[in-house]
Amino acid sequence: MNDEGTYIISDTCANCGKEMPEGAEYCPHCGAHASQSNVRISSPTVGRFTSRHIIALLLAVIPGFFNIFGLGQLVLKRWSKAFVYISITILLYYLAPSFLTTTGSQILLTIFQVLVFMYSLFDLFGAISRGEA
Numbered sequence: 001m002n003d004e005g006t007y008i009i010s011d012t013c014a015n016c017g018k019e020m021p022e023g024a025e026y027c028p029h030c031g032a033h034a035s036q037s038n039v040r041i042s043s044p045t046v047g048r049f050t051s052r053h054i055i056a057l058l059l060a061v062i063p064g065f066f067n068i069f070g071l072g073q074l075v076l077k078r079w080s081k082a083f084v085y086i087s088i089t090i091l092l093y094y095l096a097p098s099f100l101t102t103t104g105s106q107i108l109l110t111i112f113q114v115l116v117f118m119y120s121l122f123d124l125f126g127a128i129s130r131g132e133a
Contacts, residue, residue: 052076053128060124064117067093072124078132085120092116 013020015032025034052075060072070085092113100109 049128056124056128060121064120067113067117069116069120072120076124076127078127081123085116088116 011020011022012018013027013030013032016027016030018027018029020027020034026032027034056072056075058072059075060069063069063071067089069089070082073079073082073085092109096109097106100106
């Protein structure tokens with residue numbers, strides 16, 4: 001059964017794992033009945049969090065409150081994403097406040113910082129749940 005709740009019909013025997021000819025009633029290798037063996041019932045897998053994933057999430061959340069992005073990406077060895085987020089950190093935290101002096105522009109900067117923070121968390125969590133890290 002996949003995530004949508006439908007059964008997965010496989011051309012391999014669920015009993016022995018070997019390939020079965022299409023339309024076979026019994027597995028030629030182990031003799032298991034095809035109606036039972038070629039329907040694999042599996043539960044949806046939930047991503048398992050390792051200690052590395054938890055450290056990555058903590059390093060994304062806690063420094064993220066202070067507008068320091070990309071540290072969680074470094075832990076997961078997603079180097080290009082980490083470089084992009086650290087570059088955004090440098091631009092937002094160090095360079096932008098010196099150029100943005102009006103109240104309206106600082107409000108826009110704050111909104112942008114919150115959006116980057118949320119996107120970085122969703123990106124990291126998505127990578128962990130998809131098994132990319």
